[in-house]
Amino acid sequence: MSRTPFVGGNFKCTGTASSLTSLVKGFNDSITGYPEVEVVIAPGTEYLGLVKAVAHRNIGISAQNCVPKSGAYTGEMSAEQVKDMGLPYVILGHSERRHVFRETDAEIAAKVKAALAQKLCVIFCVGEKLDEREANKTQEVCFHQMKAALTTIAPADWKNIVIAYEPVWAIGTGKVASPEQAQEATALIRSWLSDNINASVASSTRILYGGSVNAKNCADLWARRDIDGFLVGGASTKPEFSEIVKACVKPKAKL
């Protein structure tokens, strides 16, 4: 089945009102001519309102995280508040949340459940650390992370899940996974969906690659069969982000 290409830009904790305004205005001109690609950008919480006001309506806006419930959680934003701000997407399970902020599988699973209950689209990240790859544990780690958060999803909610395979050793390091490594891992993720959910979810769910994607390396990755787009960090804060979006317009080679 054909899956709509998806490119997400995660600005993380970077930018200012002025720099993000000019970045996003540039994207309005360079990206919105590619309706074949679903493009989503995720600024920091403090700039969500600003970026939403500046961005062209064809560019979706995502939160970078949320907590399951509104209440006494200083410094956080709840799934309900993400929805209330008119934001359709949230990134959950990012490796920086897992490994820097020590979010557990159970906490991430609760966030996914709450976000889906608000009808948000969840960009769910999985991926192994370098020592885990070197110990041949890529499959085990990704499957474990998926099992913890995705096995209880209601059939109707699968359309609101995008999975991003993001090997931790490739994030922000300039050391991109080879197209073979990225294809192998995304195919494994699709096989997990087939074995543990069903064949229809496996063939319809978008699976992204993330980790040091840039304008130069994206075409070879995009050519791979199971890679439906990208989650981009550093390069999404530069004009080259539009080159990555454009790369995903090309028909896929069967590699």
Ligand code: PEP
């Ligand atoms: C990310 O943080 O999701 C990411 C992929 O970062 P980078 O592109 O900078 O490696």
